[in-house]
Amino acid sequence: MAAIYLLIAFVAGVAELFTGTFYLAAVALAALITLGASAIVPSALLHWVFLLACLFTIPATMVLRHRLARKATGIDDMDLGQTVAVLAGPDAQQRYRVQYRGSEWMAELESGSACPGDRAVIVGKEGNILKLAVSDPPLQEPLCPPH
DSSP states (O other), X not given: OHHHHHXXXXXXXXXXXXXXXXXXXXXXXXXXXXXXXXTTSOGGGHHHHHHHHHHHHHHHHHHHHHHHHHHHTTSOOTTTTOEEEEEEXXXXXXXXXXXXXXXXXXXXXXXSOOOTTOEEEEEEEETTEEEEXXXXXXXXXXXXXXO
């Protein structure tokens, strides 16, 4: 009978790796608790132990998941601080075309100006528009005439 709970723990644990939820981890933990209890509890009651363990661990993992999600809201966007290459601009709306992650994006400078070939750093995003700050040195010879 204990082998069934070992199998449940293994299958739920492996499935948890693919889904990324905490719920299957709770089921795996409940199965391990039941496996441990099988040493002292009669096998006829192990199903009840598993049910009680699930009724405790699943809500506990829900609370843990929500607490972790609340703390994670302070994590910054992974694009912030990444370098982009200025391709063209500014246009009539003071926007630039930049190369980032293999595609072209529209961007606005927070301050200053840039020329094609300059390097800039992402400091924010507003929808699909990147907010940039110009950095030095340029990626290649700038195409802007000297001042």
